[in-house]
Each structure stands twice: as structure tokens, then as C-alpha cells.
Amino acid sequence: xxxxxxxxxxxxxxxxxxxxxxxxxxxxxxxxxxxxxxxxxxxxxxxxxxxxxxxxxxxxxxxxxxxxxxxxxxxxxxxxxxxxxxxxxxxxxxxxxxxxxxxxxxxxxxxxxxxxxxxxxxxxxxxxxxxxxxxxxxxxxxxxxxxxxxxxxxxxxxxxxxxxxxxxxxxxxxxxxxxxxxxxxxxxxxxxxxxxxxxxxxxxxxxxxxxxxxxxxxxxxxxxxxxxxxxxxxxxxxxxxxxxxxxxxxxxxxxxxxxxxxxxxxxxxxxxxxxxxxxxxxxxxxxxxxxxxxxxxxxxxxxxxxxxxxxxxxxxxxxxxxxxxxxxxxxxxxxxxxxxxxxxxxxxxxxxxxxxxxxxxxxxxxxxxxxxxxxxxxxxxx
Amino acid sequence: xxxxxxxxxxxxxxxxxxxxxxxxxxxxxxxxxxxxxxxxxxxxxxxxxxxxxxxxxxxxxxxxxxxxxxxxxxxxxxxxxxxxxxxxxxxxxxxxxxxxxxxxxxxxxxxxxxxxxxxxxxxxxxxxxxxxxxxxxxxxxxxxxxxxxxxxxxxxxxxxxxxxxxxxxxxxxxxxxxxxxxxxxxxxxxxxxxxxxxxxxxxxxxxxxxxxxxxxxxxxxxxxxxxxxxxxxxxxxxxxxxxxxxxxxxx
Amino acid sequence: xxxxxxxxxxxxxxxxxxxxxxxxxxxxxxxxxxxxxxxxxxxxxxxxxxxxxxxxxxxxxxxxxxxxxxxxxxxxxxxxxxxxxxxxxxxxxxxxxxxxxxxxxxxxxxxxxxxxxxxxxxxxxxxxxxxxxxxxxxxxxxxxxxxxxxxxxxxxxxxxxxxxxxxxxxxxxxxxxxxxxxxxxxxxxxxxxxxxxxxxxxxxxxxxxxxxxxxxxxxxxxxxxxxxxxxxxxxxxxxxxxxxxxxxxxxxxxxxxxxxxxxxxxxxxxxxxxxxxxxxxxxxxxxxxxxxxxxxxxxxxxxxxxxx
Numbered sequence: 001x002x003x004x005x006x007x008x009x010x011x012x013x014x015x016x017x018x019x020x021x022x023x024x025x026x027x028x029x030x031x032x033x034x035x036x037x038x039x040x041x042x043x044x045x046x047x048x049x050x051x052x053x054x055x056x057x058x059x060x061x062x063x064x065x066x067x068x069x070x071x072x073x074x075x076x077x078x079x080x081x082x083x084x085x086x087x088x089x090x091x092x093x094x095x096x097x098x099x100x101x102x103x104x105x106x107x108x109x110x111x112x113x114x115x116x117x118x119x120x121x122x123x124x125x126x127x128x129x130x131x132x133x134x135x136x137x138x139x140x141x142x143x144x145x146x147x148x149x150x151x152x153x154x155x156x157x158x159x160x161x162x163x164x165x166x167x168x169x170x171x172x173x174x175x176x177x178x179x180x181x182x183x184x185x186x187x188x189x190x191x192x193x194x195x196x197x198x199x200x201x202x203x204x205x206x207x208x209x210x211x212x213x214x215x216x217x218x219x220x221x222x223x224x225x226x227x228x229x230x231x232x233x234x235x236x237x238x239x240x241x242x243x244x245x246x247x248x249x250x251x252x253x254x255x256x257x258x259x260x261x262x263x264x265x266x267x268x269x270x271x272x273x274x275x276x277x278x279x280x281x282x283x284x285x286x287x288x289x290x291x292x293x294x295x296x297x298x299x300x301x302x303x304x305x306x307x308x309x310x311x312x313x314x315x316x317x318x319x320x321x322x323x324x325x326x327x328x329x330x331x332x333x334x335x336x337x338x339x340x341x342x343x344x345x346x347x348x349x350x351x352x353x354x355x356x357x358x359x360x361x362x363x364x365x366x367x368x369x370x371x372x373x374x375x376x377x378x379x380x381x382x
Numbered sequence: 383x384x385x386x387x388x389x390x391x392x393x394x395x396x397x398x399x400x401x402x403x404x405x406x407x408x409x410x411x412x413x414x415x416x417x418x419x420x421x422x423x424x425x426x427x428x429x430x431x432x433x434x435x436x437x438x439x440x441x442x443x444x445x446x447x448x449x450x451x452x453x454x455x456x457x458x459x460x461x462x463x464x465x466x467x468x469x470x471x472x473x474x475x476x477x478x479x480x481x482x483x484x485x486x487x488x489x490x491x492x493x494x495x496x497x498x499x500x501x502x503x504x505x506x507x508x509x510x511x512x513x514x515x516x517x518x519x520x521x522x523x524x525x526x527x528x529x530x531x532x533x534x535x536x537x538x539x540x541x542x543x544x545x546x547x548x549x550x551x552x553x554x555x556x557x558x559x560x561x562x563x564x565x566x567x568x569x570x571x572x573x574x575x576x577x578x579x580x581x582x583x584x585x586x587x588x589x590x591x592x593x594x595x596x597x598x599x600x601x602x603x604x605x606x607x608x609x610x611x612x613x614x615x616x617x618x619x620x621x622x623x624x625x626x627x628x629x630x631x632x633x
Numbered sequence: 634x635x636x637x638x639x640x641x642x643x644x645x646x647x648x649x650x651x652x653x654x655x656x657x658x659x660x661x662x663x664x665x666x667x668x669x670x671x672x673x674x675x676x677x678x679x680x681x682x683x684x685x686x687x688x689x690x691x692x693x694x695x696x697x698x699x700x701x702x703x704x705x706x707x708x709x710x711x712x713x714x715x716x717x718x719x720x721x722x723x724x725x726x727x728x729x730x731x732x733x734x735x736x737x738x739x740x741x742x743x744x745x746x747x748x749x750x751x752x753x754x755x756x757x758x759x760x761x762x763x764x765x766x767x768x769x770x771x772x773x774x775x776x777x778x779x780x781x782x783x784x785x786x787x788x789x790x791x792x793x794x795x796x797x798x799x800x801x802x803x804x805x806x807x808x809x810x811x812x813x814x815x816x817x818x819x820x821x822x823x824x825x826x827x828x829x830x831x832x833x834x835x836x837x838x839x840x841x842x843x844x845x846x847x848x849x850x851x852x853x854x855x856x857x858x859x860x861x862x863x864x865x866x867x868x869x870x871x872x873x874x875x876x877x878x879x880x881x882x883x884x885x886x887x888x889x890x891x892x893x894x895x896x897x898x899x900x901x902x903x904x905x906x907x908x909x910x911x912x913x914x915x916x917x918x919x920x921x922x923x924x925x926x927x928x929x930x931x932x933x934x935x936x937x938x939x940x941x
Binding site: 237244 | 462466474478479487491494505
């Protein structure tokens, strides 16, 4: 059939090529390392946004607690990096050398048990995936098996984000508190701070991002993707077609959590610190706006949304700090009231038809290679 | 009990079924039995508890007490999706199809394979699936509309699509809630023809108001009134039952 | 945890913390009442509710300043006028928001949530532009200062008693309006069957607008009360929104009694725990307990049916 035979349809292929071109060629060539590192930071949110496309756009499950998973992934990575930066040699001026500086400041004299395994990179990588994944599994099972959804679920996830933030800030001896984990230096002895390291990390992140895009696209194209859409509109019909609706929701929520966690881990690596200000209610709901701006049904749109909103934020808050909140607030309202399908909707409604018309003009002169490709395989908008 | 002496076990045995909503007994100590390949029609005035009975069998509503046995399995303890997997299919009163999906995709979702999370990830649209979908689409008069999104279909076509979705599940017991309601005369005739074709080789439980239609298809009729059985038997017997006449024709 | 205190001391601690908790309870109840009306009756999640409360707080602050400058003789009574003005200002803004934003989104609860969050950001920035980023405090009239000495070790502040009295009267008034007045019947009719209510001649749009306005107006009064226990800043409202939502959900939306009971249990738990652990751990433990209970009993404490 149309869908299984080709991984990307035409407009998705254009989207893929355009994104790859921008991320792999144009941005690295045109930006200095500082700005490229900023892009790397923005892209960490793109991971979250892609997860939300699956979970919210397709599954209809709005999570206002993605910062939790972003944070768990980020903190797992940061714990590993922090331990490496806190070798006995580096910390000999502390009263207890060999433990992270913030522990020393808080009169902790031995590395807490739950920190111990983060000496191992293998464990850390597994933890980045498994800790948020399992946490999402627990929340998802508890909520979806009892048929809690919609706004209730959104509020519970928001409360979880609040709890985790307060906990991190309050337990500063174990977490670094409000300042977070700073002064991260090396990864297995390789310094992550100099310019060339930042460039390598950027490309590694883009590589991972495309990995996630492919996974998300794969899920979208399987029957599971269609079941998510079906579930969003007729939950009961899916149930009475023999599916356990809760399990599918749990799956979508866990995938979104894992994507967010990968983003968080990349944040710790690229930005060099992790703090509770990326975990709480406000950052979590901002992560939703990236997806909403990009178009909640569009995987590529999510990446663009994360990039553009953050560029706008940096640009506006540098020059007109008061305007930024007005702008962000207006964005929330506009994207809900006027452009529910975000950028990808605007693209599909206004830009795509023009391109099609141009192509049609050309086609009338020569045969088009795209002939016979119906719209049925889903433009990114819907 | 009697069941043991029957020559053939019942497909569906509903016994002493009761459900109460805040004290109101919508279904009250109800028992009835459906045999293999039997077409049973449930009729009754509004509020008699007809739809609730179907809700109870398919697990949408949980029973307060009583039992529902399907092929010896107790359904009241199962979840909706497990009930479907034992072979019970349900069509709702209002057409419930997936409007954001095509007719093909609607039917595909109902195809009884890959119903777990990972099963659906690994699900392949192979020839067997395509062939079956095309076969069913032909039956439900939608063969040339496979790539149409379901929101473009007419009311009657949506009803057919939903019937098709049930058909592809191939349930042993098919439950239909007013399958011809809201249809035009020509659609009605076509639906009757469709139903007559699909009810072969399976048991069917139908709720319907259209008496002409009921007479056409029913083997046996159960009349519900206030959550209890008022009368049961052939159409002829039920029609002449004075209790039924009183309930239907007034006081 | 309790070992270092004598029984008598523990008793006093519980009473004093209990009373401190009662003021928190009052703010929770007033906030949650408005939210519960809007959420329970209209199914709308108003994330900007905290900002409506803060509007009330700013109105109170402005009124107190006005009285201080122009009517110092009447200063002792300014608070009553301030409360009314706060109600009117927040209520009017609420009706405006309903007209401009909410009514387009009744079928899309998750989108309302995002849109009202956007609104809350705009309001916060507006407050910052108009009133400045610094927190402002309201000067209380003389008679509200000081405290009543109940026993040697137990003192209760007068403004706390006042806030509670206020909460009780407003709750009764709301209960009366919803359950007894003609308008309340209309609201409930619209909730149960919008189309039917429209068909029997109820102006459903007007009912929606006034319901939303009432909810926001109560938040404004909550803001007035809030000025007595905390200082007002542009983002003070945001700190309360999740707590208040939990209060509403925990109580079982649509149940007035449930809202009050859940506000009581949450605020008392938090306040009592606060004395024995740090403030942040008290909050974490309270929220964890609430979320945990909600996972076991998603319909909340007092709701009869599980909502989907």
C-alpha cells in the first residue's frame, strides 16, 4: 500500500531534506560556535516536542509535566559528569575530597548510595532511558488504567512537575539545589567545554535527533499510529475493537518521556549544567507551546517550533524583555484560537498549494515524477 | 441446573443480571439464553433497559450482580477488550467510526490481529489483510471508497462502515443497537439485505424498533419492560401476548 | 519527630499551626470556590485564575493607598470597599475574557488550558508594567492588627479571624446563589443539558458569561484576603494555581462541600507538617499524598461518579 511502501511521502521528504540541510549544513556554516551552541540548546527541546507530537498530537494526551522527564534525563547525565568533575584530585581543597562540591558545602561527608552507580557511563546511559521511562510507566499505568485522562491527567502531570522541582530545590545536599549541577567538565576524560567539542556535540545531537525523528515517523506509520488517532476521537470504539486503550496511552506517554529524557541528557552535555529551572511547571508548559507552534501533528513542525520559539525568546528578551511575555502569551492564545495546526498547518494551507500549482504548471510541460501520489498518505497537517 | 440437560450448550447465558444506578434498577434480575446461530431481537418501550443489556454484555457497564456466560466464560469479570477477544462484537446506536482515518484504515484497525501494543507496531499490511478488507468493503457497498476519509461518508455509509468493522472482527455473537435507525428507505432496504447476509453462521442480538424489520429477521423476540422480561418467544406469540399489547398500546 | 516536645507543647503547636493552616485554608477555599464553579459547572480549566486573584490584591492595595492619601479618616473601613471593588474588577475582566476567548473553546478543554495559560502570562507582564516588578504590601487598619491571647501559649491573629469570617460568609453566599437562587438553577440546568436549557428559554451564553465572571470575581475577593497574609507581586498568583487545582480535583469537582473538605485537609496537612520538617518538604509530602490518593481514587473525595 501507499503508506508502508514509502517511509516519507513527498511533502515529508521535502520537510526532511530541508531540515537536514538547515541543521547539518546551513547553521554550522553560518553561525559561530557560541550561536551554534545556542541552537544545540534549543534542539534539546525539539526532542521533547517530538515526543509531545506522539503523545498529545496523535494520542490526545496532554502532558504538562514533560519537564520532569527532561529533568530526569538531564540530571542522570549531569550526575555522571559531575562525578567525573569531582575527582579526588580536582576537589582536594574540600573537607571531603572526591564528592561533588555542593555536597561538601552541605556538610555531606560521603557519596550517597544512589549516586554510586553514576560512576559508570553504561549505567548512566541506561538510566537516562530507563528512569524516566519507568517513571512514566508508573504514572501512566496508575492514571490510564483507571481511565483518568484529559484535563485531570494534565493537572496531575503538572503537580508531579511541581513536586519534583520543590524536591530538587529542597534537597540541595543531594541535588545541588536551586543552582543545579554546574561546572561539568569532561566525558570520559574528553573535555566538553572547548569549541571543537561543542561542534562535535552539536553534530552528535543532530544525529540523535534524526534518530528520534525516524523512530517517531516509524511509530506514526505503523498501525499503532493509526490506533492513536482512532483513540483520540473514539476511545470506546477502539476498546470495542479489542484493544486495551490504556496500554496504548501508556506506550505513547512512555515514548514521549524517553524522548524528553534524551533531550535533557543532551542539554546537560551541550550546555554544561542542569538545574531545576528546566523541570518545573513553567518550562513544562513552554515545551507544549513548541509542539503547538510547530503543529501538534507534525514531527518536523515540532523541531521548527522548538527552534523558532526559542530564537524569538532569545531575540526578544535580549532587546525588549517586557515584550517577551506578552509575545509568548499571545502565541499561546493565537496558536489555540487561530492556528490549531501551527506552522505545519499554515504550510499545508497556504504554501503547499502554491508549490503544487507551480509544479502543476511545470508538469503540464513535462511529465511529473510525482504523478499518482495521492494526498491520502497524510500531509503533515492532519 | 437445566443448562446441563440441554442438547447443545447455550452460546450466551444471562442469569439474574441486575444493575442499579444510584438505587434505580435499570436491569432487574434478568435471565435469557441465546443459542448458536440464533437471531434474537430485543424490543421494548423507551427506558426498558435494552441498550443497558448490550452495555452489560460488552462490558461498557459493570453489573451490580448476576452472571453473563459466553461459551462458558464469565464476561462480567473481563475488560471490554477481552470481551471482544472472546468473540463478542458490538455496534453502537450512533455510528462510531474513526473520522480522521480512511475507510481502509477503519477496517484495518478492526482486523483481529496485532491487538497488543507491540503487535500493532509489528503489524504488516499483507495480502491476507488487504484481501479481507476488500472483501468486506464490497459487502458493505464501500469498495470504491476505500481511500475516502470516514468524515466524508453519509450517515448510512457510516453505519455500514461500522457494521463492516464488526464483520471483519468475525465475532461469534454480534450485537446491533438499532442498525437501521436514521436511514433513508433505500438505505434501509440495503441494510436489511446486508444484515441478512452477515447474520449467517453467527448469533445475533439486535435492538430494533422497526417491526417490519424485526419480523423479517427474528427467530425469537424478547420484550423488555422496566428492566425485566415481559414476554419471550416467536414474533407471533409475542405479538398476541396481552401483557405486551398493554405496554405498547397504552393503559 | 515528636520526641523533643512535651504533650502540652505539642498541643499548642498543633493549635497554632492549625490556626496558621486555617488562613491558608481560607485562601485555598476562596481560590478553589471560583475555580470549582468555573471547572465544575463549565468544564473550563482556567490557568489564569491566580492572576484574577492578584488583580483583586492589586485593587485592594490601590484602594488602601487612595484612602491613606485622601480619606485617612475612613481608613479603618477601606477594606470592605476594597473587597467589593476587587470582586467587580476581577469579575468584569473575567466576563471580558469569557467573551473574547473562552466561549470559542468550550468543546476543547485542553486548548482552553493552553490559552488561559497564555492569558496568565500576558496578565503577569501587564501587572509588571503597571505596578512594577517589586512586591507590594498592604497596610492594614489598626483594628485588624494584633492578636487575641487565648491561653498562655496560644495566640491567634485578628486578621486571621477576619479572613476566616469572610471565607465563611462568601462560601455561604455562593452556596445560596448556586443552590437556591433562580440564577443558580439556570446554571445547573445549563450544566446538565445545554441544548435543552437553551430550548426552554435560558440564555445559555449569558449564563456562561456570568458564571465565569462570578468565579473570577470570587478570585478577586480571595486576592483581597491574600493581601493580609502575603505581599503581592506580578507572579504571586502562579504559585497557587497548581495547589488550588489539586484542591478542586481532590475534592471532586462540582462538589462544593468536597472543595471545602479538601481545602481543609490539604492546608492542615501542609501547615502541621511544616512545623516538623522544612517548608519545602512539607509541600512535597502534601502534594505527594494528594497525587497518590488521586491515583487510587481519581474521582476525588466526594464525587459520586467517575468522570472520563
